[in-house]
Amino acid sequence: MGFFTAVGRAAILYLGEMGRMLLFLLQFVFSALKPPYRILRVIKEMHFIGVKSLFIIALTSGFTGMVLGLQGYHTLRKFGSESALGSLVALSLIRELGPVLGSLMVTARAGSAMTAELGIMRISEQIDALDVMTLDPVKFLVAPKMLAGVLAVPLLVAIFDVIGIWGGYIVGVRLLGVNAARYFDGMKESLEFRDVWGGAVKSLAFGLIVTWVSCYKGYNCGHGARGVGDATTEAVVLSAILVLAWDYILTSLLL
Template sequence: MNKIAATIDNFGRAILDNIEEMGRILILFLSVLMWMVRPPLKLRLIFRQMEFVGVKSIFVVVLTGTFTGMVMALQGYYGFKMFNAESLVGSTVALGMTRELGPVLTALMVTARAGSAMAAELGTMRVTEQIDALYVMATNPVKHLIVPRVIAGVVMLPLLTVVADFMGILGGYFVGVPILGINSGAFVNNITKMVDLGDIYHGLTKAAFFGLILSVVGCHKGFNTTGGAEGVGRATTEAVVLASVSILISDYFLTAIMF
């Protein structure tokens, strides 16, 4: 009986912990919104974070986008060939990239690269008392550290997604046309016929939301780090896992809403 009670107790405690964590993330998000509109804007810090989150992620996003487009063309060709509909490969790659894979894969790659770095950097600042030093110098750390990172995440993710979409379609074209022998005109024509601006906007809206998730979660985990170097490692891992899972779950609901 005691064992059952302990299991229920642990289960309940885990649920309460998760709800508490969600509450904390929400409070941090509201605090970010509040500090975002209070002057001064600290543009230099925002641009520095944009460079880190955006410019420095371009290479990995180009690679991911290109190879995803290439493999989609290969897989699509295999399926469409059964129905003699190979010319649909282009539009399939384009729709898949713009609506789904572009934003999701970009967000996951940026989470791994920049979201983890946010958690590690803020976590180190926390355990070495640099965040306390900001408080002591009458500077709000949310305004100084978190707002620039969240703005950078929300602004740069859609831009990186555009790059991923473009490179994915280009990768699909290079596999589809020169290698698999799909007619170039049919490939491009089907893309322009079947993909409209709405598909791209949906994808970019999702990307902005994913940028918000990865930056708020990364900052939250880093900002609340405890326990020295081990704590920083734990915060970084938790940030990547929580942000990635949240991105994938929210992706379903966003798609369902915008479908």
């Protein structure tokens, strides 16, 4: 009996949490659609999520492309098909690594900070203060962050892809001597618009997931410094898990 009670209790807990998260998402959608639109706040959040993540995105994508070039070259050379390096680098980046690694980096840099910010505003009653002033905190605080996430992450991922492709170029072509024309022609040959579109759809979805989870966890954070810490950890872990799980689901839908 104890086993079933425990399973039942856990199921109710998780279902309840999922329901609350969905309600939170609906709240965001409705409040974002309702005027007044606070464009300046969205721009501020774009600055935080987008502009300030550029450096780390450039760094990680450069190295990702370079290691793809290196690994791909040595694997492909065994089959004498180094000329496929361009398509290997581009396809892995655009379909998978760009959206996944890009959004994981955004989670680490911006998502955790958003959770902490909202969490501190929650425990210091700033969110309640907005509410008493009749300003909807979801509209005022959460909606700009989530909108900015949905807008900024696809752009960051596109930048990730391009820098990664050039990172692969530096290692594959400049260092290891693959023919430059072959690198890019192979890429153009195997890449279809559908791949780019799929990558964009993924990054859009991941941008929403990351900001959604981060805002939800911060907005509903527990008491005290410990509560903010726990919320931040949960936000990062849950974002990462959801990004990877949805990556599988979206890949199977898009293929």
